Amino acid sequence: MMSRSRLSCLPDDIIDDLKRHLSAASCGAVRATSKRLGCHFISEDYLTRRLDDAIHNKKLSGVPAYIKRPETALQRVTAVRSSVSTCLRHFAAFAVEWIAALVTMAALLAVVFLLVPWTLKLHWVLQVPFWAASFYLMGTVPHALELLGDEGMTRVHNMETEAFTYFREMWRSAWRALWIWVRSRDRKVRSRVDYLLRLLHVIEEGGCWDWTVQLIYYLENSRIIPSLLIIIAPADLRQVGSRALFDSRPPAVRQLSLISHRLVLQLETADGPKTLIVRLQRRANGQEDHLDGQLLTFLTPSTVPDTLPFKIDEFNASDPPTKWDHNIYPSFTDLIIHIASRTARSHDGAFDERPRIIIASEIVHGNDQQLQSADRQIAASRGPVWEGCRRADKCGGTPTAHETILILCGDKAGDEFAVSYDIFLPVAQVTAAADIVIRWIITTEPPVTRHCRPAAQRFPRTVAVVHKKLLR
Structure with missing residues (x-):
């Protein structure tokens, strides 16, 4: 390894070109070789600039953002306030229990200490009623307990046991939280430089982000992601897993593993409301990926069934066909789109932020022939794009029905x-598209009126989008 003086003798353009050909993993290895030379060659400022360039080159500007070191006093105050609010939000429920217990204990101690001086002054006065009360209680309390009977004594014993168990669990939870905090200090993201290196590896080795960026915009406009920018925290990088796990996945799965745990969906099921967190997990055997507890299988050209109603002309290894929950999807991003479409919807046009489901016939107004023509074209087309609109397909493992989602806006x-x-629609009608079983429009446009008017009047911009994209 050349010395720092020799390295500084090289022209700047050669040094920059040398750094440019280093991967994020190689940058980490160079830093690990020498605290003096390696940290000077791959500095934090260099990693920050390279990360900014990677975000720009991957066309990710305005979508993800990383935590930057505060430089001004205002930025430092904002960072401290954000950290404090995050801590309070995560430990609020835990703190309330302990604060209530401490306040109760403090109140009891205060009452005792306040009464001590008066007790000493009135010692002789209080002595007579004290002994009288003691004599009375010694005679009446055992008698009262006998009146409770075996059942009453059992209830008293159970109450004592529950109180003891409650305080014991509070004590254990305190130690458990302390242990988790200590363990989290030893997690893989240990420093700011490590944070930058891991995020740089995720962005540079994640492949082409174009489809994922469009999907993120769709999730944000569908009210599933609260807002953009998405600040990537060390906890998000821990969800990605190790570098070996990240590299073993297809690029589309690598990209979505960074934010999938942020996708919290409120679903309406037959058993009632359900919360689904789209979290990717690798089982202990190191070979199986699971999504919401269901096995996630990435298909190869030889394992794709021939009976699928949709055709996969070109196998895309970066976003492969996926089988999940007994359904088959042409790609992993198609799976995420269909999962997102299952979120709770509003049917009554109420003023909320949930997606609204509208029967397509309420929008097209007599243009059924044109809509059926569009259905036939969609059913006969192939690929993830139809007339400039993103398309996502789904069918059962033993195809009985075929569902297509077309993102119009x-x-x-x-x-x-x-x-x-x-x-x-049923598989038998995929090519003919004569009798559509279900055909609807899902929109997040806020209704322009509260009155029970036709959908075309409540959602005028949705009508314009449907006419522009479907009824040509």
Whole structure:
């Protein structure tokens, strides 16, 4: 390894070109070789600049952001306030229990200490009623307990046991929280430089981010992601897993593993409301990926069934066909789109932020022939794009029905709301598309009126999008 003086003798353009050809893993290895030379060659400022360039080159500007070191006093105050609010939000429930217990204990101690001086002054006065009360209690309390009977004594004993168990669990939870905090200090993201190196590896080795960026915009306009920018924290990088686990996954899965745990969906099921967190997990055997507890299988050209109603002309290894929950999807991003479409919806046009489901016939107004023509074209087409609109397909493991979601609006940076066209039809009618079982429009456009007017009047911009994209 050349010395620092020799390295500084090289022209700047050669040094920059040398650094440019180093991967994020190689940058970490160079830093580990020498605290003096390695840290000077791959400095924090260099990693910050390279990360900014990677975000720009991958066309990720405005979507993810990373935690930057505060430079001004205002930024430091903002960072401290954000950290404090995050800590309070995570430990609020835990703190309330302990604060209540401590306040109760402090109140009891205060009462005792306040009464001590008066007790000493009135010692002789209080002595007579004290002994009288003691004599009375010694005679009446055992008698009262006998009156309770065996059942009453059992209840008293159970109450004492529950109180003891409650305080014991509080004590254990305190030690458990302390242990988790200590263990988290030894997690893989140990320093700011390590944080930058891992995030740089995720962005540079994640492949082409174009489809994922469009998907993130769609999720944001569907009210699933609260807002953009998405600040990538060390906890997000821990969800990605080790470098070996990250590299073993297809690029589309690598990218979404960074934010999938942020996708919290409120679903309406037959058993009632359900919360689904789209979290990717690798089981202990190191070979199986699971999503919400269900096995996630990435298909190869030889394992794709021939009976699928949709055709996969070109196998895309970066976003492969996926089988999950007994359904088959042409790609992993198609799976995420269909999961997102299952979120709770509003049917009554109420003023909330949930997606609204509208029967397509309420939007097209007599243009059924044109809509059926569009259905036939969609069913006969192939690939993830139809007439410039993102398309996502799904069918059962033993195909009985075919569902297609067409994103008409919401997957671009300038879109203010999301509109999708959902078609559900039997496999026998995929090519003919004569009798659509289900055909609806899902929109997040806020209704312009509270009155019970037709959907076309409540959602005028959705009507314009449908006419522009479908009824040509």
